[in-house]
Amino acid sequence: xxxxxxxxxxxxxxxxxxxxxxIELHVHLEGAIPHQALFNLINKYGGDPSIRDVSxxxxxxxxxxxxxxxxTWEWKNQFLREYEDFTHIAEFIARDMADQNIxxxxxxFSPSLFFIHGLEVQELAVAVRKGLSRVTEIEIALIADLVRxxxxxxxxxxxxxxxxxxDYNIVGIGIGGSEHQYxxxxxxxxxxxxxxxxxxxxAHAGEASGTKSVWGAINQLCVDRIGHGTRIHEDPGLMEHIxxxxxxxxxxxxxxxxxxxxxxxTEHPIRKYxxxxxxxxxxxxxxxxFNTSLAEEYRILEESCRFSKQDICQIILLGIRSSWLSEDxxxxxxxxxxxxxxxxxxxx
Numbered sequence: 001x002x003x004x005x006x007x008x009x010x011x012x013x014x015x016x017x018x019x020x021x022x023i024e025l026h027v028h029l030e031g032a033i034p035h036q037a038l039f040n041l042i043n044k045y046g047g048d049p050s051i052r053d054v055s056x057x058x059x060x061x062x063x064x065x066x067x068x069x070x071x072t073w074e075w076k077n078q079f080l081r082e083y084e085d086f087t088h089i090a091e092f093i094a095r096d097m098a099d100q101n102i103x104x105x106x107x108x109f110s111p112s113l114f115f116i117h118g119l120e121v122q123e124l125a126v127a128v129r130k131g132l133s134r135v136t137e138i139e140i141a142l143i144a145d146l147v148r149x150x151x152x153x154x155x156x157x158x159x160x161x162x163x164x165x166x167d168y169n170i171v172g173i174g175i176g177g178s179e180h181q182y183x184x185x186x187x188x189x190x191x192x193x194x195x196x197x198x199x200x201x202x203a204h205a206g207e208a209s210g211t212k213s214v215w216g217a218i219n220q221l222c223v224d225r226i227g228h229g230t231r232i233h234e235d236p237g238l239m240e241h242i243x244x245x246x247x248x249x250x251x252x253x254x255x256x257x258x259x260x261x262x263x264x265x266t267e268h269p270i271r272k273y274x275x276x277x278x279x280x281x282x283x284x285x286x287x288x289x290f291n292t293s294l295a296e297e298y299r300i301l302e303e304s305c306r307f308s309k310q311d312i313c314q315i316i317l318l319g320i321r322s323s324w325l326s327e328d329x330x331x332x333x334x335x336x337x338x339x340x341x342x343x344x345x346x347x348x
Contacts, residue, residue: 013299014295014296014299016309016342016345017294017295017296017298017299018100018101018295019101019340019341019342020101020295020298020312020313020316020340020342020343021101021103021316021336021337021340021342021343022100022101022102022103022294022295022316023102023103023104023105023281023316023319023320023323023333024097024102024104024105024106024107024281024283024284024294024319025105025106025225025250025281025283025319025322025323026106026108026227026228026250026251026252026281026283026284026285027105027106027107027108027283027284027285027286027287028107028108028109028110028145028285028286029086029089029090029093029107029108029109029110029128030073030076030077030080030109030110030113030286031073031285031286031287031288031289031290032093032096032097032107032284032286032287032288033076033089033092033093033288034089034092034093034096034288035054035057035058035288036054036092037088037089037092037093038057038076038079038089038288039051039053039054039057040088041079041080041085041088041089042057042079044079044085045078045079045081058291060072060075061288061289061290061291063258065260066259066260069258069259069289072289073289076289077113077114080114080117081114081117081119082117082119083119083123083124083126083127084127086124086127086128086131087127087128087130087131088131089131090127090128090129090130090131090132091131091132091134091135092131093107093131093132094131094132094134094135094138094140095135097138097140098135098137098138100293100294100295101340102138102294103138103139103333103336103337104138104139104140104141104320104323104325104333105138105139105140105141106140106141106142106143106171106172106323106324107140107141107142107143108142108143108144108145108174108176109124109125109128109142109143109144109145110144110145110146110147110176111124111125111144111158111161111162112146112147112150112154112155112158113147120161121158121161121162121165122161122162122164122165125142125162125165125168125170126165126168128142128168129142129168129169140169141169141170141171141324142168142169142170142171143170143171143172143173143174143200143202144158144159144162144170144172144173144174145173145174145175145176146158146159146173146174146175146176146187146190147175147176147177148175148176148177148178148179148181148182148187149177149178149181149182150177151186152186152187152189152190155175155187155190156189156190156193159173159190159193159194159197160193162199163197163199166197166198166199170199171199171200171324172194172199172200172201172202172224172324173191173194173199173200173201173202174201174202174203174204174227175187175203175204176204176227177204178208179204179205179207179208179209179213180208180209183209183212183213183216184203184205184213184216184217184220184221185216185220187220187221188220188221191220191221191222191223195222200224200225200324201221201222201223201224201225202223202224202225202226202227202250203217203221203223203226203227204227204228205217205223205226205227205228205229206226206228206229206230206231206232207227207228207229207230207231207256207259207261208261209231210231210234211231211232211234211235211238213231214226214229214231214232214238215235215238218241218242218245218247223247224247224248224324225247225248225249225250225322226242226247226248226249226250227250227252228249228250228251228252228255228256228261229242229249229250229251230251230256230261230262230268230269232249232269232273233269233272233273239273239276239278242278243276243277243278246279247279248279248280248281248318248321248322249273249278249279249280249281250280250281250283251270251273251280251281251282251283252282252283252284252285253265253268253270253282253297253300253301253305254284254285254290254292254296254297254300255284255285255286255290255292256268258290265300265304265305266304266305268305270282270301270305271305271306271307274307274311274315279318279321279322280315280318280319281315281318281319281322282294282297282298282301282312282315282316282319283297284297298312301315309346310346310347313343313346313347316337317334320333320334
């Protein structure tokens with residue numbers, strides 16, 4: 001199922017999924033770069049002997065295992081060296097998302113990863129927003145993905161710099177990185193500071209580590225949303241707590257299969273979460289590195305996880321509900337998507 005579920009090229013029924021109005025709450029800027037945009041940067045910096053064209057670049061994103069994925073992620077980042085590079089990829093990403101009929105997205109970006117190139121947090125945020133703003137058909141808010149591996153003191157300094165540019169629609173902060181090596185508890189002060197600055201909060205939890213990581217994110221970091229959470233079902237008490245407190249989960253099914261967080265798409269707990277009434281959204285995480293899209297994620301849910309098209313529409317509404325938009329903007333967005341033909345064909 002793993003390989004077949006992730007290949008839609010011969011499936012004639014993709015049109016509805018592609019035309020459906022969408023939102024996304026968990027996607028990483030650095031993992032969503034269209035291959036043509038990255039190919040442009042590779043050539044800008046002298047090329048790579050193994051990358052002759054966009055097709056060979058696409059093959060570069062096929063992995064034998066998770067360590068190879070990490071190696072490829074780091075290889076890719078070497079071509080993001082100047083502020084204009086981020087403007088370039090941001091514009092390409094926004095256009096790609098608008099072409100997918102994504103109406104609203106919250107996108108992670110990781111400023112700390114690029115200190116090695118001498119890039120400052122504030123100017124990097126401005127550069128990303130400059131590119132996103134060139135595509136007016138979609139609204140993309142930003143969330144800073146702080147890196148666990150760098151420690152709370154270092155990332156607290158990053159947070160303070162982010163606060164200076166939060167008017168560039170930077171709505172929140174989160175922590176990614178090596179969850180299995182760096183638990184959430186040491187970041188308690190950082191999250192307190194972020195909330196005092198007016199940021200919403202997220203944490204990657206229950207992906208590379210177990211339920212203890214999720215409890216820590218909830219009890220110590222007081223997060224507004226949980227990213228991934230694939231291990232939550234292992235603790236019925238945690239499931240009950242999340243349901244009772246309406247803590248939203250940003251689920252990334254294809255990503256979880258590709259990284260080995262779950263063995264196969266049919267073993268993903270998403271159906272269990274939905275049946276238990278948890279507030280969930282469907283997301284792509286790193287779509288251009290995992291050869292996925294929201295349309296593909298939806299197709300897989302219906303064909304392999306017993307979701308109906310009506311269920312998929314309901315999940316999109318849950319995503320809007322758990323977004324950090326104002327209540328007025330949520331109502332406007334719901335009204336807008338309910339007018340689209342693909343939506344009416346199922347929900348009328």
